[in-house]
Amino acid sequence: MMGSWSLRKAATLDELLHQSVHCFDDSGDVNGQVLPRVLLLMHQWYVSSTELAQHLLCMYRSCKAENCEETRLKICFFMRFWIQTFPAEFNLDLGLIRITEEFRDWTRRLGCEEQSLLLDISSIPSFDWMRRVTQRRKTLKKGKASLLFHHLEPSQLAEHLTFLELKALRRISFPDYHSYVVHGHLVQNPTLERSIALFNGLSQWVQLMVLRQLTPQSRAEVIAKFIHVAQKLLHLQNFNSLMSVVGSLSHSAICRLKETHRYLPPEVLK
Incomplete structure (x- = not known):
């Protein structure tokens, strides 16, 4: 050209x-x-x-x-x-x-x-x-989780996650990426730090929503729902949140739940 x-x-x-x-x-x-x-x-x-x-x-x-x-x-x-x-x-x-x-x-x-x-x-x-970065919110008390998970369909939940991801990513400027590549750390780089914190927070939330269930069957239902959320994230091309969800479901804390996986439908396991 x-x-x-x-x-x-x-x-x-x-x-x-x-x-x-x-x-x-x-x-x-x-x-x-x-x-x-x-x-x-x-x-x-x-x-x-x-x-x-x-x-x-x-x-x-x-x-x-x-x-x-x-x-x-x-x-x-x-x-x-x-x-x-x-x-x-x-x-x-x-x-x-x-x-x-x-x-x-x-x-x-x-x-x-x-x-x-x-x-x-x-x-x-x-x-x-x-230029502005909102103040850090205080973390929720231990054991608390959002009830919205049970009230939203997978497509709605994927859209909410994508909106949060968009808000975080669009604040990151080229100098933020450049600073991280040059210096190799997140010091004085709050916007990129927030994006990474969102990724890690989502990963931990997914694991929490699975592990807080009391029976293998209920844990399997949550895993299945997150699989469907992941499919919607892929369709929305929200690869950052997608990798966070996939990484969570691949974590050893979830993978070792052998009894739970027996309740997953074949299409979900596939």
């Missing part, structure tokens, strides 16, 4: 930016080229968003080629593509916001009002909720 460019094993940042900018046509369409999106998606592994925007601004200011106006317009198209594809960055990264405003000032100095409009970030919705 990127032609001979895909044969390159390495490239400088300026080369990547030059190639990405020229993926856009005169109307600002990327025409199926994947390099701009890949660059914007992965750049934070080796350069900050502020630095990347600064490189683009330098390209814009120092452009002196014959097709200078065309190149400058495409640089602005690239910036607009960035704003539209990853808007949260332009709401949360103060350095990136500052460079973007400086970028707009330069387009106005050159009398390019149309290019200035391509860099407008004033209408981006607020992503301030990604």
